[in-house]
Amino acid sequence: MSTENLPQSPEQPPRKPRVAVVFGGRSSEHGISVVTAGAVLKAIDRTKYDVLPIGITQDGRWALTADEPERMAIVDRRPPSVDLLAESAEGAVILPVDPASREVVYSEPGSVPKALGEVDVVFPVLHGPYGEDGTLQGLLELSGVPYVGSGVLASAVGQDKEYMKRVFTSFGLKVGPYVVIRPREWERDEAAARKKIVDFAGEHGWPLFVKPSRAGSSIGITKVDDLSGLDEAIAEAQRHDPKILVEAALHGREICLLYKSDAADEL
Ligand SMILES: Nc1ncnc2c1ncn2[C@@H]1O[C@H](COP(=O)(O)OP(=O)(O)O)[C@@H](O)[C@H]1O
Ligand SMILES: [Mg+2]
Incomplete structure (x- = not known):
């Protein structure tokens, strides 16, 4: 049985x-x-x-x-x-x-x-x-x-660091200056894409932080002090994500916050 x-x-x-x-x-x-x-x-x-x-x-x-x-x-x-x-x-x-x-x-x-x-x-x-x-x-x-x-x-x-910033901005939060270089932009005209970054540095100053848009744990991120380090930083970020992000340096203390909610209607 x-x-x-x-x-x-x-x-x-x-x-x-x-x-x-x-x-x-x-x-x-x-x-x-x-x-x-x-x-x-x-x-x-x-x-x-x-x-x-x-x-x-x-x-x-x-x-x-x-x-x-x-x-x-x-x-x-x-x-x-x-x-x-x-x-x-x-x-x-x-x-x-x-x-x-x-x-x-x-x-x-x-x-x-x-x-x-x-x-x-x-x-x-x-x-x-x-x-x-x-x-x-x-x-x-x-x-x-x-x-x-x-x-x-x-x-x-x-x-996705790009879309995260777009959503933050749409809710009225401030984010630091940044530019995005998309894979197609890079494939079409590398020189123009590089110029976009150099112009950004002209406006916001060095150093720049070059990052893969979709990665974490600081992987693929380079702090670039001047033009001489830019190409290697771009290549390194692109190894992890063809879409890259370039940020101006932010000064201040970094604070990590954990947010926990059971509410299904929140993002
Ligand atoms: N714009 C910036 N200005 C100053 N420091 C930065 C900037 N971006 C990144 N960093 C430094 O690099 C670290 C990793 O960058 P972050 O954007 O947090 O990437 P991850 O998603 O890998 O955590 C940060 O904790 C900070 O120390
Ligand atoms: Mg981080």
Whole structure:
């Protein structure tokens, strides 16, 4: 006789909410994300939550990974990576796109797909494009799995320094002077695009801060003191995002604020 459908005995503890901690990813901030996930895995209360660590490799495979936060640290200046933590070189975790199901499946070439059970909430611990920029959030909206953090619009706007400034300005907030160089502008006429930056420096002075528009963790950002450093700074920013942003230097103290809200009608 199957005991599966029998009511749970009072001694049996209720099922803990299952949290999928998703980290790594395809952006240049892969390593930073793994470090952050290590901190999350260490801090999460295991008496309250059941944890399923899912690492996204640099080429985008969702891998099952070891639940070993101590291996998720920078060692000898080398950042950790999901490929080193993955339990197999080929297996992939598949999230249901059907909102009626929260059942996660593990598939490995040559094997029958294995059910990994239901996930109650996804905790995205990703940085940068394909993680923090609304794309993963869109996937999670489609699959109907609740997730931690900002929604699609706030993630997309927050990840793109150009659009973040445009939204801030539209709400009356002040932002520092900046210019944007779009990929097509650069492809069409590099000299004209470079002149736009030099003219900007003529107006606002050096140093300039040259940045990829969609990146973070200071990756790809260069402080340029004069014309001689400009070309290398542009190339470095473009390595991370073909759209780049050039800002005038701001003087003052930098303050980071965290804003948390449950209100669905806010950005
Ligand atoms: N316009 C600027 N003026 C002065 N310092 C800047 C400027 N832009 C960036 N920085 C410095 O570079 C750091 C990273 O830049 P930021 O725009 O915050 O990028 P990220 O998204 O990588 O955090 C800032 O914390 C600050 O120290
Ligand atoms: Mg910053």
